[in-house]
Amino acid sequence: MAVREILIIGDPALTRKAEPVAAVDEEIVRLARDMVETVHAAPGIGLAAPQVGVGKRVIVVDLSVGEDADQLHVLVNPEIVAKEGEAVSEEGCLSVPEIREKVARPYRVKVRGLDLEGRPVEIEGEDLLARAFCHEIDHLDGVLFVEKLSALKRALIKKKFKKSGAAAKKA
Numbered sequence: 096m097a098v099r100e101i102l103i104i105g106d107p108a109l110t111r112k113a114e115p116v117a118a119v120d121e122e123i124v125r126l127a128r129d130m131v132e133t134v135h136a137a138p139g140i141g142l143a144a145p146q147v148g149v150g151k152r153v154i155v156v157d158l159s160v161g162e163d164a165d166q167l168h169v170l171v172n173p174e175i176v177a178k179e180g181e182a183v184s185e186e187g188c189l190s191v192p193e194i195r196e197k198v199a200r201p202y203r204v205k206v207r208g209l210d211l212e213g214r215p216v217e218i219e220g221e222d223l224l225a226r227a228f229c230h231e232i233d234h235l236d237g238v239l240f241v242e243k244l245s246a247l248k249r250a251l252i253k254k255k256f257k258k259s260g261a262a263a264k265k266a
């Protein structure tokens with residue numbers, strides 16, 4: 096397993112729609128395990144494959160950040176099949192470091208996908224878990240949470256990372 100580099104806003108890979116996974120093979124399992132290691136190391140509570148530059152529909156969500164194996168969800172081809180209510184809360188993203196902004200999300204969602212054995216799974220989540228699923232599945236469609244903010248806020252954030260992105264590449 097390996098910690099992979101997390102791409103930062105401004106990288107074109109973050110705005111591309113990810114492809115469905117045709118088969119949960121060794122490569123996907125390796126990707127998913129690396130993603131788990133990467134999100135725990137960050138540390139963060141969720142990561143989508145496009146954030147490590149892979150255009151495949153794979154997400155990991157772990158609200159416990161590695162403390163509780165029962166809270167680790169790895170989903171291949173995840174889809175939101177039901178949603179209910181609304182909650183507005185602060186949200187952040189490993190690809191948009193140090194920025195936290197209020198975003199409206201469904202309060203409760205039901206997500207369907209495949210596990211790493213290729214078996215269908217269905218998970219219900221509410222509050223922060225629902226938010227994390229929505230956020231990560233948005234990544235698979237090339238959507239960052241800043242797209243949910245006002246045009247002005249979004250422009251300021253993009254400007255900030257245009258500068259810091261150039262600095263990071265030199266470092």
Ligand SMILES: [Zn+2]
Pocket residue numbers: 187188189190230234
């Ligand atoms: Zn994110």
